Amino acid sequence: MKSKLFIMASAALGAFASMGFSASQTNVAFGGNVPLVCKVELGQAFGTIGANGIAEIGVAQELCNARSGYRLVARTSGVAEGASLIVDGQRFAITNERDFVIAETSGPAVKSRAIALDAGNGDGGGNLTLRLEAK
Numbered sequence: 001m002k003s004k005l006f007i008m009a010s011a012a013l014g015a016f017a018s019m020g021f022s023a024s025q026t027n028v029a030f031g032g033n034v035p036l037v038c039k040v041e042l043g044q045a046f047g048t049i050g051a052n053g054i055a056e057i058g059v060a061q062e063l064c065n066a067r068s069g070y071r072l073v074a075r076t077s078g079v080a081e082g083a084s085l086i087v088d089g090q091r092f093a094i095t096n097e098r099d100f101v102i103a104e105t106s107g108p109a110v111k112s113r114a115i116a117l118d119a120g121n122g123d124g125g126g127n128l129t130l131r132l133e134a135k
Helices: 002-018
Strands: 038-042 054-065 071-077 082-089 090-093 099-104 109-118 127-134
Touching: 038 127, 054 071, 054 127, 082 099, 090 099, 109 127
Parallel strands: none
Antiparallel strands: 038 054, 054 109, 071 099, 071 127, 082 090, 082 109
């Protein structure tokens, strides 16, 4: 009786093997959406004009996860004629009430930039707005 059960079990296994059953594979793919985050914060946000006519405004902290990068855009109002914005040692002539790009990246980044104002012929008064624009 034992030999008949063994033969039947062997035959059944052989039939399953010939039917093409094998170890299964499973592929799992995960996807998701990451929200776009682009922000800039200006630490100190004010400064006193030194003897050299330059006011250290503070440090801009940037964070942007845009895949194609971003632009750091500045806008001033009420700043004296001849004044310039100094970003990490690079000077930018100021035209009030106009946007101007002061930095650009080609991918996501976290950066810090020193911001100062050369008051030119003025007293250093006025407003400065910084923003990040994803590309």
